[in-house]
Amino acid sequence: MTWLEFPTYILLTSVFWLLALVLLLTPKRSVFHSLKGVFLFLGWASIIVFTIGLWISLERPPFRTLAETRLWYAVFISTIGIVLYYRWRLPLMLAYTLLMAILFLFLNYLNPDTFDKTLMPALQSPWFIPHVIVYIIGYAFLGFSSLIGVYGLYLYYKGKEVDRTLLMADNIVYIGFAFLTFGLLFGALWAKEAWGHYWTWDPKETWAFLTWLSYLLYIHFRIRKKQSPKTALWIIALAFVVLLICWFGINYLPSAQSSVHVYSS
Amino acid sequence: MNKNIRDTKHKNKLWQFPWGYRESFLIAFFLLLSGFLIDLIDGGGVRMPAWPVNIAIIIIFIIYFILIHYLVKHPIVKWLSSTPAAIAAISTFTLMVLLLGFIPQTPSPADPSLLDSLGLTNVTSSWPYLMSALYLLVVLGFTIVRRFKSFTIKNIAFLLNHIGLWIVVVTASLGSSDMWRLSMGLETRHPSYTAFDSKGQGYNMGFGMILLDFNIEEYPPEVGLMHNRDHTLKLEKGGKLATVKEGTTDILDHYTLTFEKYIPFARKYGDNYDTTSIAGGARAVYIIAKDERNGNTAEGWVCDGSYAIPADYLILNKELSVAMTQLRPKKYSSDIRIYHSMDEYEDFYIEVNKPVTIDGWKIYQTGYDEPMGRWSETSIIELVRDPWLPVVYIGIFMILFGTLYLIWMGKGRIKTKKA
Numbered sequence: 001m002t003w004l005e006f007p008t009y010i011l012l013t014s015v016f017w018l019l020a021l022v023l024l025l026t027p028k029r030s031v032f033h034s035l036k037g038v039f040l041f042l043g044w045a046s047i048i049v050f051t052i053g054l055w056i057s058l059e060r061p062p063f064r065t066l067a068e069t070r071l072w073y074a075v076f077i078s079t080i081g082i083v084l085y086y087r088w089r090l091p092l093m094l095a096y097t098l099l100m101a102i103l104f105l106f107l108n109y110l111n112p113d114t115f116d117k118t119l120m121p122a123l124q125s126p127w128f129i130p131h132v133i134v135y136i137i138g139y140a141f142l143g144f145s146s147l148i149g150v151y152g153l154y155l156y157y158k159g160k161e162v163d164r165t166l167l168m169a170d171n172i173v174y175i176g177f178a179f180l181t182f183g184l185l186f187g188a189l190w191a192k193e194a195w196g197h198y199w200t201w202d203p204k205e206t207w208a209f210l211t212w213l214s215y216l217l218y219i220h221f222r223i224r225k226k227q228s229p230k231t232a233l234w235i236i237a238l239a240f241v242v243l244l245i246c247w248f249g250i251n252y253l254p255s256a257q258s259s260v261h262v263y264s265s
Numbered sequence: 266m267n268k269n270i271r272d273t274k275h276k277n278k279l280w281q282f283p284w285g286y287r288e289s290f291l292i293a294f295f296l297l298l299s300g301f302l303i304d305l306i307d308g309g310g311v312r313m314p315a316w317p318v319n320i321a322i323i324i325i326f327i328i329y330f331i332l333i334h335y336l337v338k339h340p341i342v343k344w345l346s347s348t349p350a351a352i353a354a355i356s357t358f359t360l361m362v363l364l365l366g367f368i369p370q371t372p373s374p375a376d377p378s379l380l381d382s383l384g385l386t387n388v389t390s391s392w393p394y395l396m397s398a399l400y401l402l403v404v405l406g407f408t409i410v411r412r413f414k415s416f417t418i419k420n421i422a423f424l425l426n427h428i429g430l431w432i433v434v435v436t437a438s439l440g441s442s443d444m445w446r447l448s449m450g451l452e453t454r455h456p457s458y459t460a461f462d463s464k465g466q467g468y469n470m471g472f473g474m475i476l477l478d479f480n481i482e483e484y485p486p487e488v489g490l491m492h493n494r495d496h497t498l499k500l501e502k503g504g505k506l507a508t509v510k511e512g513t514t515d516i517l518d519h520y521t522l523t524f525e526k527y528i529p530f531a532r533k534y535g536d537n538y539d540t541t542s543i544a545g546g547a548r549a550v551y552i553i554a555k556d557e558r559n560g561n562t563a564e565g566w567v568c569d570g571s572y573a574i575p576a577d578y579l580i581l582n583k584e585l586s587v588a589m590t591q592l593r594p595k596k597y598s599s600d601i602r603i604y605h606s607m608d609e610y611e612d613f614y615i616e617v618n619k620p621v622t623i624d625g626w627k628i629y630q631t632g633y634d635e636p637m638g639r640w641s642e643t644s645i646i647e648l649v650r651d652p653w654l655p656v657v658y659i660g661i662f663m664i665l666f667g668t669l670y671l672i673w674m675g676k677g678r679i680k681t682k683k684a
Contacts (some may be wrong), residue, residue, distance in 0.1 A: 210359065
């Protein structure tokens with residue numbers, strides 16, 4: 001399985017998920033409504049099959065290039081959406097996570113940035129997989145929290161109650177932040193083995209740290225109960241912008257051209 | 266609800282206790298301002314003190330937190346561990362790191378610009394950065410001491426995270442001046458005794474090292490279609506490179522490539538390539554390329570070349586050739602002998618990601634003579650000594666365990682609200 005087969009799989013995934021979302025709109029008691037689970041699973045299975053196949057054919061874990069991390073993001077965010085849907089019955093969130101996943105898959109289709117099978121020596125380490133996986137999981141949760149933030153802002157400006165929304169965001173930020181912390185510290189421990197120092201203010205490190213600080217700010221802002229909900233919602237929405245700069249923007253920043261994390265050749 | 270908060274805020278006059286957000290942010294502003302002023306006037310940046318001054322500072326710091334906390338009953342002490350102070354401190358520190366993230370960190374001391382004078386091209390040794398870090402550490406310190414007084418099991422995660430962070434930030438910055446990072450080039454013929462720091466200052470290590478053997482394990486060679494006009498690879502969307510393996514075929518564009526013969530260490534003899542044991546051998550493959558549109562074939566040798574022999578291409582037509590990509594190392598490693606004295610030596614092996622510790626130095630494989638590639642007779646290593654590392658690691662592991670606990674507990678408040 002290579003990126004050449006990718007279009008087939010994303011087409012399958014998108015069709016299945018879009019069907020599932022349409023079925024979600026049908027009356028709850030109808031046969032169609034109960035069928036949506038099947039399509040959710042089929043869509044999920046086809047992207048999983050592709051990911052595993054890619055892993056096998058690359059002969060290395062597919063965690064290196066932007067396209068590969070976007071693939072994983074699609075896998076994790078859709079998984080989170082589906083699990084949360086069955087746990088808490090959040091149809092809007094399900095729709096968001098599936099559409100986000102489809103968007104990321106199509107980004108990969110339009111911009112497949114590499115076909116490179118090689119992995120530079122510094123990346124060949126047992127730290128590699130845990131380092132990237134915890135980050136991607138963290139990103140998936142935090143992306144989700146920022147959507148809740150945006151949704152909360154919408155409610156807020158319509159003059160509606162946002163306390164419940166913020167409490168939900170809190171929990172998701174806590175989990176996402178924990179994974180972000182793991183990613184950051186695993187990275188530090190690995191860097192000590194690979195580059196001789198645990199922290200060198202490499203641009204990617206700097207921006208990962210900034211992302212961490214932004215969510216740290218949110219968590220501390222939420223300690224006091226009677227804090228302005230508007231400010232909290234804005235922090236959570238803007239923190240995701242920092243996260244995106246760390247993830248994608250870094251390749252375009254003039255201050256980051258010497259980064260050890262910019263792998264494009 | 267929002268309005269109410271604003272109303273209560275305005276009841277207090279500025280600088281009237283208890284201090285809130287306005288005071289916390291104003292203090293942060295003055296700290297930054299004074300930091301920038303010091304940098305503008307002094308221009309030298311911050312130099313972190315080395316052992317034993319740094320350990321003295323840390324001890325004084327800790328005693329100071331505890332004493333002040335217990336002896337001084339002033340509202341300022343209470344403010345120092347308050348949420349507004351924490352928010353202001355985190356924001357200020359974030360602002361400095363943001364500047365660090367946006368401004369290229371390349372100071373030009375010879376011809377300083379305004380950014381240079383403000384310390385912004387070397388943020389981590391600038392005064393405003395130090396001020397923001399101090400603000401953060403002081404607030405963090407008082408918060409920890411206050412929590413310690415009301416110690417419960419539930420507080421464990423909080424204490425692990427906050428103390429861990431304090432330890433990491435303090436020891437990583439104050440310990441940096443005790444750290445040595447030296448680079449050394451090893452050769453096969455002569456032992457090396459001198460290592461160099463990042464400024465090019467040489468140090469006699471007191472031991473000699475000689476390179477016994479340098480090894481590169483490489484990825485299998487790949488060929489691609491190359492434009493004749495500018496020697497760039499033709500990579501289309503969904504396109505790929507073909508991996509060379511003797512006896513196999515692969516398809517690139519409209520061409521079927523058959524790899525007839527592959528020689529990992531080759532030299533050119535006349536029009537032909539043959540295996541060589543002489544240094545400088547390159548990778549060569551004999552390819553038959555068939556154009557599937559018209560059935561035309563072309564065949565010949567393709568070679569990636571080395572410092573000793575030129576690269577070779579297989580010309581398909583006016584526009585395109587088949588070319589081999591440059592050798593990509595999968596991993597590289599060195600066998601090294603270290604001489605403690607004339608007749609006392611020890612052999613060891615290092616590779617990327619697998620450093621060893623010898624005589625208190627952690628030794629890393631960092632590079633080699635790249636133009637020479639697989640024939641490099643030089644291995645570049647880095648020697649690192651960081652006496653503070655164990656303490657930093659204690660901090661890191663405290664945060665890791667605190668974070669695990671955090672995932673387990675979640676944000677406690679929701680449960681109490683539901684109940």
